[in-house]
Amino acid sequence: MPDDLSTIRPALKAAAPRLHSCANVVATGVGYKISQGARTSNLSIVCSVSKKLSPTQLSTRDLVPPAIDGIPTDVVETGRIRAFQSRTDKHRPAPGGVSIGHRDITAGTLGCLVQKNGSTFILSNNHVLANSNDAQPGNPILQPGPIDGGRFPDDHIADLHEFVPITFSQPEPPSQCPAARAVAAFLNATCRVIASKTRYKIVTLQAEDNLVDAAIARPLNQTGVKDEILELGIIQGSAEAALGTTVKKSGRTTGLTTGEILQIDVTANVQYGAGQVARFTDQLLAGPMSQGGDSGSAVLDDENRLVGLLFAGSDTTTIINRIQNVFSALGVSR
């Protein structure tokens, strides 16, 4: 019996076009023949079929012959073979790590599910779910996001519920308040008298620095979402990331990537589209692990504990909100 790969492979190559023309055949290859459920030591030409039918249900032409050039064949049912679903496809139920977005944006990443007042919500960035403050609660959220072909109403997965407004930086304007200016002038005169180098300048109060770029959306249907993250699995609670913590994320654009926390307590100026800049404080900084479209990815440590929410970066750097700040800003938990 020919059991030598060098004989079988040319035979398979010659027979493959004919075999693939048989109804239901989806793949051919070389493998050990399975007989009565057990693997034998005989090599065979294996024909994978979408559905295994009895010979009486098939035309003679569509029957896989019992042997080809003396080499036995085997027919196994694998079902239809599909490419793994892409992250930019429509997913129902949708796990973390796939494309999502407000109807007026391009696309970001569905981070994970969180709880608030006993309900389940989708967590991602403000600039993904709430179009960088330019949205109203109740606006439709699409999965996949618009740039990935998401359309209303077919791909409507959730409604924007709440977002933490982002404060964009503005040049510091001098105060217009005359009373305040008079007080400042007096105080500065006092300082000069006592030879202190302290001086007072009155400015219009700037809003506080940002801690998070975060928003939540309410799924239209609980069966439309899945409480796990593509390629990362189930989240095991949350934790604090520290310098040196190994982290990973699963995002729409770059998929599963890993990195290391290189800086903590980071203050960073982040650009949002057309010339808008927002200053963030108390951020985590990791090496390169993301690109545009990965925003909103949940960041986990190596024990699958949630440590952050990815929102910005460059080719060399990734900026991550601490999950503790996200939880307290939105009043959500895991």
Added chain:
Amino acid sequence: MTLAFAAMLSAIVLVQACSEEAEMPASIYGVKTKYEDQLMAKPGVVSVGIGRDDQGNAAIIVGLDRPRAETVEALPKELEGYPVLTSVTGPLKAQ
């Protein structure tokens, strides 16, 4: 009027507080917070954070949008005993 008076009083208290130097060695967090605005104001600085130098010591790390010799020159080499390093991160953008 009452407000202005209160402001004057607190100013005097502040002036006195400022003239007394804290004796405790400051934590790197405190030092970073103290100098942060000053560091962020230098041309091309996009971030200031706490990381480690090559020897593993706690360091203040200043991120730059591109290589900038003048800014690197103008930055202090250390602040209250903590090394100050620079790192070119490129412009940071929402993704």
